[in-house]
Amino acid sequence: MPRTSAVTISEKVATTENGDNFRLVTRDGEEHSRPSTKLSFRNALKGLALASLTATIPAQAIAQAACSVADMVEFPSVYYEDFGTGSGRTMNNDVLNHTFQPTGGIQDDWYAVGRSADLSGAYMQTLGGVDADGETEGRYLGINMRGKNEPGNSWQGEFYRQNNISMVPSGLPSGASLGGFRFSTALVGTCAGCEDVPNFTLIIEDSSNGSQLASDTSSGIGVANDDVWRTATLDVVPAPASATAANLVLFNSQPEGDNGNDVGVDNISFVPLVCYSPVLDFTKTEVLITNVVGDPDAVEAGDVIRYTFTAVNSGSATAYNVAVTENSFNGLGAIPVPVVFSGAADLDGGNGTNTDVAVGATLVYRADYVITQGDIDAGGIINNLADIAYEDLAGNPFSDTSDDDDVTSGDQPTSTPVPVPAVDDASSGNAQGDTVNITLTNNDGVAAIDSTVSLIPPSGAIGVVTDGNGDIISFTVPNQGAWSYTDGSGILQFVPLAGFAGNPTPIGYTVKAPNGANSNSASVTISYVPSVPEIELVKSVSSVADTSGNGIFGDAGDTVNYTFTAENTGNTALAGITVSDTDLAALSGAFTLNQPAAGFDGDLAAGEGPVTVATATYVLHVSDVAARGVTNSADVTSTAVATSAGGDPVPGAPLLGFGPIVDDSDAGSEASFDTQDGSTTPISNPAGTGGPDDPTVLNISNVVALDDSGTATSGTSSTPVANVTTEGTPDTVNGVA
Known part of the structure; x- marks a missing residue:
């Protein structure tokens, strides 16, 4: 199918003699600060599209670009003419069908290169006396177009040509590919107030045979006789597969040669458009959901680990047809299947899976894993990695493996320690005043020697003592007695205060298994037989x-x-x-x-x-x-x-x-x-x-x-x-x- 090439026009208005503080204005009214150099000004124009015209590129020349035009990045120019700086007039050998005018007014069929101040006559100077970069010392091509009313009907539309420009740029970074080219030039109608509107055609030819690769006109896109610079841009996308060199041609499409045929030309540029590989930062995180079945505070068979797979496009190109799959999964149950949760988009016209991710956008998948009794009995860590696969616009494949965080180097597996379930403990029938010892972890699915316990004191407890791990190991409940636990022994001891009669307030505890996971909170209840002294x-x-x-x-x-x-x-x-x-x-x-x-x-x-x-x-x-x-x-x-x-x-x-x-x-x-x-x-x-x-x-x-x-x-x-x-x-x- 024919491709569409965009002609972009931007407007620049000088407000001071030295070019400072001029503004770059687009049709949407947005203002941009002044660039510091000619090249930076040209780069600032990237993406400020004001109008699109259709340019037909021969079908046999099309090679699919790896990214869309919006994702393409300008590479250093293979050709750039800004006519330099300095006083005086000079000629330019690339100007055709016009004669160099060294001094005086520039008449029909004549031209000169110089500063606005050096191009004598009101019809060759710009607003503020600046070139297309806003510089009063900057030079541009001032030309009085030859028209049909010239002697002998000698009108020729072509007035500037640069031949044999290489279309094979060197030094592309690793992973980058050529997507196309951008031909642009700054234009100004210098016959302020004249009725005829300047009209130009931008042409790109195949140097090997002179055939046109692309062309567009500036008709109707804003060039006017108002001494204001505007830039026209022609994108050739994708890059022609058969052409290795190009000719750049500027053509006058306003041939009458009457009022309004005085123009300025500056910043003629031919820039490669590069596609960089899409880059997805891919992380996988998890959260344990324990309120699915049974005790909401305990991990039980049937509870869920919810995985979130997040892909953030941190590159310069759209990623297409994103797919997420589990790579390695050591859970004993059914392997979870990731499904799209948010951020999916169709950016390639319905092709593929419609899971495309624009630059800077985020795509999120989710998957739930149902914990089995085998996972709990194993008491280990569920480790897993996921893979993400995606393509560029040309279908070139890319992939990555999930990472658990954005800090640690390498792809860290997403790990979920499965907590052991802590079970409530009780000791009854104790004689009043007796010290009570409870083997705390014998019903918690983990040996005392392999676990650590942290006690949970009731409200009002005093003398709370923690060990080096931050676990609470002892405390006293006023008017009742002292509780203590020794890791490794598995023994929880309650020593009632002298004279205490009744039942102590129940306490809680958690168990940390060897995998580092903390259990749910379980309770400990001690009851004494009522004191009956006889x-x-x-x-x-x-x-x-x-x-x-x-x-x-x-x-x-x-x-x-x-x-x-x-x-x-x-x-x-x-x-x-x-x-x-x-x-x-x-x-x-x-x-x-x-x-x-x-x-x-x-x-x-x-x-x-x-x-x-x-x-x-x-x-x-x-x-x-x-x-x-x-x-x-x-x-x-x-x-x-x-x-x-x-x-x-x-x-x-x-x-x-x-x-x-x-x-x-x-x-x-x-x-x-x-x-x-x-x-x-x-x-x-x-x-x-x-x-x-x-x-x-x-x-x-x-x-x-x-x-x-x-x-x-x-x-x-x-x-x-x-x-x-x-x-x-x-x-x-x-x-x-």
Whole structure:
């Protein structure tokens, strides 16, 4: 198909004599600052298109350019004529069909090269007296066009030619290709106010055969008789494949030679247009989405890793038909498929995939990967790279591999450490005051030796301690106790404050696996069995001793031996265990209480006992014999205290909220005893025999009166005694007449 060549006209108005502060004006009204040189001014005109005309290029000469005209970049000129600077007039051998006018006014058919000030006559000078670059010292070609009314009808339209300009530029940078050429010239109508409008044709010929490669006219694009410079530009795109050299021709298309045939020409340029390779900066990032299934704070099978693939065109050419695919992916589930999320455009007329990226634009793809249970069990890092493929306008392929960031050198894989799921922990049934140890990570899918833990204190915690990794390893909750964790051990410990009763406020923690990923937050709950301090006291007659030595066990003066045993039947430790026996002390006989018993330290751990805590002796009085026995109870007093980490009572740490823990004794021995040796019979279940808190009884009514034969009868046994009385002497029973 024929290609379209653009003729660009720009306007430059001088405001000072020396050319400073002139402005470059386009038809859209945009102003541009003054360039510093002729070349920079020409480059400033790039892309300021005001009008387009059609130039037909032979189809056989077309080679597809690698980029669009908008993406092409001007390369240093292969031909450039700006006529220089300096005073005076000179001739130019490239001017045709006109004669050099060295002095005076420039008449029809004549020309001269010089400054505006040197081109005498009002019809050859410009506004502000400047050349096309705004310089008063700059020179240009002033020409009074030959027309048909010249003598002998000698009009010739062609007035400037430059032949055999190379179309094979050298020194193209790596990755650049020739896209076409730009032929431009600055024109000014110097016959201010004249009615005929200058009209020119720009022609590019193949030097090998003189055939036209392209041509356009400046008709209707703004050149006027107003002494203002305008630049016409003819783009030849794509570069002709068969031509190696070109001829540049300026042709006068306004042939009458009447008013308005006075023109200035400057900055004749033939510039290669270069296509640079498109460059896409390609990054791949990820975000973990944990609220897809189950616990929104935990990573579970079915949760998603969302990948974002971002391609930014940082080059000088449009990238066409962009495609993104996964390169390497070590996840155990289905490989994600990238799809366009934003930024896709059709910049090549519907060809290909319509995923084109203009210079400076951004194209974004997305893909979701569904995490599998295998990924979680592996506890590793999901590493992956993606590839991006794209083309230039000519279909030349380009590709790149994704990078995780724009800072680190090289293509860094996108890595997603899969966190281990932390599971809530609980310890229940603990005795109040007990130190509690919990193996924290045994249910979190990672060995304690391979992980680190960071505790999450509750509100109000104090004394927070962090380790070198920034993990919280210990703290204290006021009025409750201290929490601590040691990496590698897996043990979380809670030590309650002395006297704390109740359940501590739950805490949280996270686990960091070897892959560096932090888990969700899990909770730790400790509960204690409600404190129920209890003690049971048993009072037993362990034996009756014949202290009087009369062979009778249980008469006045004999000694009754008592044993007090206590058992901690509650779930707290007890300390300060003290026995009192006010009943026995109130009797007439001599009473001695010995406590603590030998080997007893005054404390009982929860569940400990029965333990002998005290002993006592009582010497029977004649009144006891007369009463046929001794009946009495004792009581015990103790304090509920905390338990140490080793399970021992802590006497100095009484549990708050409890008064003295007391009990009245139960009988631990049968009421009767063996009068032959004073032994007693224990009761196997003191608490279940004789009712609650039944008194301890010693019966002595089975000792009978002495007979006159000198034998004391006790029960079924007779024992000779020394104090035999004669018949008629009053008998005594255990010393009682």
